[in-house]
Amino acid sequence: MLYPSIDSLLNKIDSKYSLVSVAAKRARFLQQNEDPRLDKYVSHKYVGKALEEIDGGQLSFRVANKADTPSES
Template sequence: MSMITYPSMGKLLKKVDSPYTLVILASRRARQLNVGARGLIEEYKSKKPVSRSLEEIAAGKVTYEIKRRN
């Protein structure tokens, strides 16, 4: 089992409201990258889609909006 070392968990959690949101956001973006979506940053430290999605989140290139139910 490997731990996330880059980007740091602290930096990632500053971009989202909860760890659960981070997991959903990263997995959705990783799926997009896996099927050929263009990268949002110029240089990645990793080759794996999940790690790349985390790098994009840390860079502020992938964001989210919470839709409130009425």
């Protein structure tokens, strides 16, 4: 069984696409800068650590409003 489970992760972030995006960005950041948000990790790999942080409520995402994004004129 995988830890954390996809069901528990989708309770934190509502779409698989967003989940993958957040986990990938955090994994890249962890690889470059050792900045742990949890005291202890089960996984030794960066993507697993990022997923554990999402499951632990340490990572989230927000959707930018149309007014927050720059226009491409």
